[in-house]
Amino acid sequence: KNEVEQSPQNLTAQEGEFITINCSYSVGISALHWLQQHPGGGIVSLFMLSSGKKKHGRLIATINIQEKHSSLHITASHPRDSAVYICAVPETSGSRLTFGEGTQLTVNP
Amino acid sequence: KAGVTQTPRYLIKTRGQQVTLSCSPISGHRSVSWYQQTPGQGLQFLFEYFSETQRNKGNFPGRFSGRQFSNSRSEMNVSTLELGDSALYLCASSSLGGGQDTQYFGPGTRLTVL
Numbered sequence: 001k002n003e004v005e006q007s008p009q010n011l012t013a014q015e016g017e018f019i020t021i022n023c024s025y026s027v028g029i030s031a032l033h034w035l036q037q038h039p040g041g042g043i044v045s046l047f048m049l050s051s052g053k054k055k056h057g058r059l060i061a062t063i064n065i066q067e068k069h070s071s072l073h074i075t076a077s078h079p080r081d082s083a084v085y086i087c088a089v090p091e092t093s094g095s096r097l098t099f100g101e102g103t104q105l106t107v108n109p
Numbered sequence: 110k111a112g113v114t115q116t117p118r119y120l121i122k123t124r125g126q127q128v129t130l131s132c133s134p135i136s137g138h139r140s141v142s143w144y145q146q147t148p149g150q151g152l153q154f155l156f157e158y159f160s161e162t163q164r165n166k167g168n169f170p171g172r173f174s175g176r177q178f179s180n181s182r183s184e185m186n187v188s189t190l191e192l193g194d195s196a197l198y199l200c201a202s203s204s205l206g207g208g209q210d211t212q213y214f215g216p217g218t219r220l221t222v223l
Contacts, residue, residue: 096167
């Protein structure tokens with residue numbers, strides 16, 4: 001079973017700051033997912049990546065397969081970025097996802 | 110394209126009852142996965158259906174079951190409800206399924222068991 005650890009658990013930032021959220025996993029994977037969950041429960045898939053780096057707007061996700069580590073960066077953070085960010089990795093069977101505990105991000109104006 | 114829909118959005122039941130939740134995936138998606146989210150355990154995988162077949166199952170008791178219809182709509186059923194079943198139940202659909210493809214989540218059904 002893949003163990004997924006995220007850090008930090010909670011993060012408070014001022015608007016405009018650069019944010020980094022980390023995710024480590026124990027077993028080699030084919031892809032890693034970053035998800036965003038707003039209050040109220042809705043989950044949005046931000047990235048699925050298997051190597052290198054992906055960028056979407058102010059969000060950047062990187063993964064190092066050898067180190068079994070991924071980071072999610074938010075540049076020029078904004079209060080609307082306040083949410084829980086969750087990383088998830090598939091089990092070796094490829095079908096089921098194992099989730100990290102999530103990082104609660106609060107961006108103050 | 111319409112997103113993933115789940116019904117009902119909120120549900121209150123009492124212990125011992127059973128409940129059926131419904132999930133309609135994005136048109137063309139053949140995979141539907143179900144997840145349970147609680148404050149204590151976080152997000153946990155329940156099961157995945159692909160083209161009407163259960164492809165994988167999480168570590169939940171047999172009281173939790175599901176099925177998928179030929180139009181890819183899926184239902185999950187929880188029998189003999191327990192207080193600990195109170196949770197947000199999310200479904201997600203994708204083209205290829207599971208961890209190998211971007212998943213599109215529904216808004217969830219919040220179940221409260223009294």
